Amino acid sequence: MRKISMLLLCAGLFCFLFYKFVFVPALPETPGYNVLYLSADSFNKKHLAIYGYHRDTMPFLSSLAPKAAVFDQMINPSGWTNESLISIFSSLSSPVHKVETRGHSIDPQWITPIEILREYGYRVPRLGGWQGTENHSNLGFDSVTAMHPAQWLEEHGSEGRFFLFYQFLQPHLPYNGDRRESDVFLSYFRPEMFQNEASRQRVMSTVYQNIIVKKDGTVPFEPEDREPMNALYDGELALLDREIERTVKALEGLGLLENTVIIIGADHGEELLEHGFVGHASTSGEAHLYDEIVNIPFLIFFSKKIPSGGVIRTQVRGIDVMPTVLDLLGIATPDYLEGRSLMPVINGQESQHRVAFIQTSRAGYQEPDPENITDRIRAVRTGTWKLIHYYYQDNPTRFELYNLTEDPLERENVVEEFPEKANELRKLLMDWILHQDKVKPPPPQRYTQKSWYQRTREYLQGRQIRTDYSGVPSPPEVISPTDGAVLTYNTGSGAAIVRWSGEADVPYVIEYEVGEEDYHLTGSIRVQGNEKVFGPFPQEYWDTYLSRYSPGKIRISIDKDPREWSRWSHFEMQGLRTQIP
Numbered sequence: 001m002r003k004i005s006m007l008l009l010c011a012g013l014f015c016f017l018f019y020k021f022v023f024v025p026a027l028p029e030t031p032g033y034n035v036l037y038l039s040a041d042s043f044n045k046k047h048l049a050i051y052g053y054h055r056d057t058m059p060f061l062s063s064l065a066p067k068a069a070v071f072d073q074m075i076n077p078s079g080w081t082n083e084s085l086i087s088i089f090s091s092l093s094s095p096v097h098k099v100e101t102r103g104h105s106i107d108p109q110w111i112t113p114i115e116i117l118r119e120y121g122y123r124v125p126r127l128g129g130w131q132g133t134e135n136h137s138n139l140g141f142d143s144v145t146a147m148h149p150a151q152w153l154e155e156h157g158s159e160g161r162f163f164l165f166y167q168f169l170q171p172h173l174p175y176n177g178d179r180r181e182s183d184v185f186l187s188y189f190r191p192e193m194f195q196n197e198a199s200r201q202r203v204m205s206t207v208y209q210n211i212i213v214k215k216d217g218t219v220p221f222e223p224e225d226r227e228p229m230n231a232l233y234d235g236e237l238a239l240l241d242r243e244i245e246r247t248v249k250a251l252e253g254l255g256l257l258e259n260t261v262i263i264i265g266a267d268h269g270e271e272l273l274e275h276g277f278v279g280h281a282s283t284s285g286e287a288h289l290y291d292e293i294v295n296i297p298f299l300i301f302f303s304k305k306i307p308s309g310g311v312i313r314t315q316v317r318g319i320d321v322m323p324t325v326l327d328l329l330g331i332a333t334p335d336y337l338e339g340r341s342l343m344p345v346i347n348g349q350e351s352q353h354r355v356a357f358i359q360t361s362r363a364g365y366q367e368p369d370p371e372n373i374t375d376r377i378r379a380v381r382t383g384t385w386k387l388i389h390y391y392y393q394d395n396p397t398r399f400e401l402y403n404l405t406e407d408p409l410e411r412e413n414v415v416e417e418f419p420e421k422a423n424e425l426r427k428l429l430m431d432w433i434l435h436q437d438k439v440k441p442p443p444p445q446r447y448t449q450k451s452w453y454q455r456t457r458e459y460l461q462g463r464q465i466r467t468d469y470s471g472v473p474s475p476p477e478v479i480s481p482t483d484g485a486v487l488t489y490n491t492g493s494g495a496a497i498v499r500w501s502g503e504a505d506v507p508y509v510i511e512y513e514v515g516e517e518d519y520h521l522t523g524s525i526r527v528q529g530n531e532k533v534f535g536p537f538p539q540e541y542w543d544t545y546l547s548r549y550s551p552g553k554i555r556i557s558i559d560k561d562p563r564e565w566s567r568w569s570h571f572e573m574q575g576l577r578t579q580i581p
Contacts, residue, residue, distance in 0.1 A: 027120055030330040033302075034157075034260040036251060037165040037325075038149070040240050041081060041172040042280060043266030045297040047234055050311075055188060057234045058241035061264065064248070064301055067308040069346045073315040074265065074298035075356035075381055079289055080281040080364030081267040082135040085167075088318045089114055089139050091337035094359040095436035100376075101367035103523045105137045109441035111334065113322040114140035114163070120331060123162040127152060128494070128537050134525055141165075146494040146536040148243075150250035157254045163325070167267065168243055169540055171236030173283050175207050175229070178239060185235040193228040203228050207278055211548055212366070212518045215277050215286040226273050233272060258303065261328050263321070266296040274409065281364035289358050289379040289388055290410050302328065306346060314345050315353035315383040336442045353383030357432050362392070370523045380429045386410070387425035399426065469506060469558055476500040476508065476530070476556045478569040485571045489543070494536030496546070496573070500556045500566065502530030507559040514552035521549060526559055539576070547575030 049056040050065045051072070077087035078094055086092075086099040090112050097106045106112070114124050118140055126141035127149060145152070149166040156162075177185025194200040203225050206213045213219055244264065251257055268280055274292045281287030296318075300306050305328055319339035326333045327341035344350035361367055362375035374393040379386060384405050390398040401415035401422045415422045479499040481487060487496055502508060510525045510532060525532065537546065550573040557563040 028330075028332075030120060032161045032259075033304075033329055034161055034256060035163040035263065035325055035329070036149070036153075036247070036260050037163070037263040037265070038244055038247060039085075039165065039167045039264075040266050040297075041167060041169055042268065042270035043171065043297055044233070044270045044272055044292055045295060046292065047230070047237055047272075048297055050299075051297070055234055057188075057237040058244075060241045060245035060248075061299075064262075064264075065299060067303065068262075068299040068301035069306050069308075069342075070311045071298040071316060071342075072311050072313050073353070073383065074296050074318065075315060075358065076266070076268055076294050076296050076318040077356075077358055079268055079287045079293045079358070079360035079377070081167075082365065083360060084267045084318065086135065086139070088321050089165075091319045091322045091339040092439075093319065093338055093357060093432075093436055095433060096338070096439045099135055100359075100361040100373050101363075101370045102365050102521070103134055103370045103525055105134055106139065107441060108138040110138070111442065112138075112140050113326060113337070116326070116331065116334070117163050117329075120329075121161060123156070123160060125152060125156075125162070125164060127164075127166050128535060128541065144495075144533075144536055146538045148247075148538075150247045153247065153250040153254060153256075157251065157256055166247070168240055169544065170240040170243070171233055171270070173207060173211050173213065173279055174209050174544075175232035175236050176209065177232075177235055181239060181242070184238050184242065187238050188234045189228065189231040193231060195224045199224050199228070203232070208232060210518075211545060212283050212285075213277075213279055214518055215279075215284040221273055221277060223273070229278065230272060233270075260302070261306075261325065262301040263299075263325075264301075265298040265318075265321070269293045269296050281360050281362065282366050285363040285366055287360045287362050287364060287377050289360060289377050291386075291404075291408070294356075294358055294379070294381070300324070300342075300346070305343075312345060314351050315356060315381065316342055316345060317354055317356045320354070334442070355428070356381045357429070366521070368522075378429060378433070380425050380432070382425070385421060385425060387415075387422060387429060389426075389429060401425070469560065472503055472506055472558065473501050474558050475564040475566045476502045476558070478554065478556060478566050481554075481569060481571040483567075483569045483571075485569075487571055487573045489537075489539050489575065492536070494538065494542060496534040498532045498534070498554060498556075500530050502556075502558075504529045506530075509557055509559045509563070510554055511557070511565070512552065512554045515549040516551075519548045542573075543575035547573050549573065 045051050047053050047057055049062050050070055056062055076084050078084035083094055083100055086097050086106055087094060090097050090106055090110060094100060098104060099106055118124055124141050126144050128144050128146040149164055152164065199222065202221060206219055207229055248262065251260055269292050270280055271278055271292050275290055277284060280293055317339060320342050323333045323337055323339045324342040327343050333341065358379040360377050361373050367373060376391045377388065378391060379388045386402045386404055388400040399415050399422060400413045401418060402410045403414060477500060479501065480497060498510060508527050510527060513522045515521055551570060553568045553570045555568045556566045
C-alpha cells in the first residue's frame with residue numbers, strides 16, 4: 001500500500017512539474033480596441049490651420065481636430081526618421097537603443113511595446129515605406145507588406161484586433177507632388193510667385209527635384225524663395241490629407257471607428273527656411289534640433305476615452321506615445337520604458353511640462369561611416385528653455401540657449417547672457433547622457449508570458465551559435481542580383497532581394513556601395529543565412545527614393561576574420577519618376 005502511495009505521489013508530482021513546465025500564464029482580459037497610427041515624413045506643424053497657419057492645407061485633419069486631443073508641444077526624440085521612430089516604438093532614447101544611422105537595429109533583448117501587443121493577440125503589420133529595413137528588424141512588427149493602409153483595412157481590418165502603423169512619404173523632399181493629382185498639388189502654387197529667374201532656378205532645381213539638398217554652401221537660398229517653396233510644400237500637405245482621409249474613411253466604412261484609437265503624428269518636422277535652409281538631417285547632411293524639426297503635429301482621436309476640443313499646451317515627448325497606447329488598451333506598462341502615458345495630461349490631471357531630451361546624428365541616414373558616428377547634436381527642452389549641444393569631433397563645446405517664451409522662433413542665442421540657466425540645463429543634459437550609458441535590457445521573465453519550456457528552448461537556441469565553418473563554401477557566390485542586373489519595382493514585387501550560396505545557420509556580412517555624388521552610400525549589414533530581402537516597398541517609395549541610389553554593387557563574406565569576399569555584383573535600380581513636367 002505504501003509503495004502504491006509513493007507511486008501515486010511521484011506521478012502527481014511529475015504531472016504538477018510537467019504542468020508548470022509547459023503552462024503559459026493567462027494574460028489579463030482587455031477591451032480589445034484597435035490602433036491606427038498614421039505618421040507623415042518631414043511634417044512641419046507651422047503649415048497646419050489647427051496650429052494657426054493662414055491656409056487650411058489639410059481640411060480633413062482640421063475636421064478631425066475638434067473631436068481629438070491636439071498637442072501643441074509634442075517633442076520628438078530625434079531629427080531624422082529611423083532614429084526617431086525607434087525611440088517612439090521602443091519608448092527608449094537614442095543613447096539606449098543606439099540606432100543612430102543605417103545598418104543598425106535595437107538589441108533584440110529589449111522587449112518592445114510592439115512585442116507586448118503581439119502577446120495580447122494584436123496583429124502588427126508593417127506596410128513598407130520606411131528607410132533601411134534593417135533599422136526596424138527587432139521591433140516586433142510582422143514581415144513587410146507593400147500596401148496602402150486603407151487597402152489593408154479593407155482586406156484585413158475585420159479579422160481581429162490590430163495595431164496598424166503607416167508612414168506616409170508626403171511631404172518629404174522633393175516637393176513635386178503626384179502627376180495623377182496635379183490639381184490638388186498645385187492648389188496653392190502660382191508661377192508668378194517667383195520674383196525673378198534666379199529664385200525660380202534655385203527652387204525648381206533643388207526642392208522640386210531632389211531628395212537631398214546638401215547644406216554645403218552650394219545652394220544659398222534667399223528670403224524671396226520662401227513663398228513658392230511654401231506653396232509647393234503646402235501642396236504636398238494637401239495630398240497627405242487625401243491619404244489620411246482615405247484611410248480613416250476605410251476604417252469608418254468597416255464600422256471600426258468607435259473602437260479604434262487614431263493617432264496622427266510625424267517622425268520629425270522639416271525646416272522651410274526658418275533658419276536659412278530646407279530639409280532635415282538625412283537630406284541636408286547637417287542636422288539641427290530647432291523646433292521646426294522636433295516640435296511636431298500630434299493628435300489622438302478616440303471618442304470613448306479622449307475628450308474632444310481644445311489644444312493641450314503641456315510639453316510631452318515622443319517616447320510617451322507607446323505607453324499611452326498600452327494605457328488606452330488596458331495593458332500594463334513595463335517600468336523599464338522611459339516614457340509615461342499621456343492620459344493624465346489629456347484628462348487635466350498633469351500640467352507640468354515633461355522635460356524632453358533629443359539626440360540626432362549629424363547626417364542621419366546619410367552618415368558617411370555608419371560604424372563610426374563622431375558628430376551628434378543633443379538638446380534638452382523644458383517647455384520654456386532649450387539648450388542645444390553640438391557635440392562635434394572638431395568642436396565638442398558649442399552650445400546654444402533659447403528662451404522659447406520670448407523667442408519662439410529661436411533666433412537669439414542667449415547662452416552668454418544667461419550662464420546660470422545654461423549651466424543648469426547643461427548639467428541636466430550631461431546627467432541624462434551618463435544615465436543612458438547604464439541602462440540595460442530587463443530580465444524577460446518579468447515581462448513576457450511564457451512557459452518554462454518556451455524559455456528553456458529559446459535559451460538553448462540562443463546558445464547554438466555556429467563557429468565551425470569547415471565545409472561551408474567560402475567565399476560565397478552572389479546569386480542575385482546577377483552582375484549587371486537592372487532592378488525595378490516589378491522584378492521583386494517591390495522588394496530588392498539578395499541571395500548567395502551559403503547555409504542557413506551561418507552568419508554573413510553584406511558590403512554595399514550604392515549611388516553617386518550626393519546619393520553615394522557605403523556600409524555593411526550582418527545577416528543570418530543566405531538571403532536578405534529589402535522591402536517590399538510601395539511603388540512610390542521605389543520610384544522616388546530607391547532609384548536614386550544607383551548604380552550599386554554588393555559582395556558577401558562569412559562573418560569571420562579574415563574576411564573572404566565574393567566578387568562584386570553590380571546592378572542598377574530604375575523607377576518611373578512620376579514628376580510633373
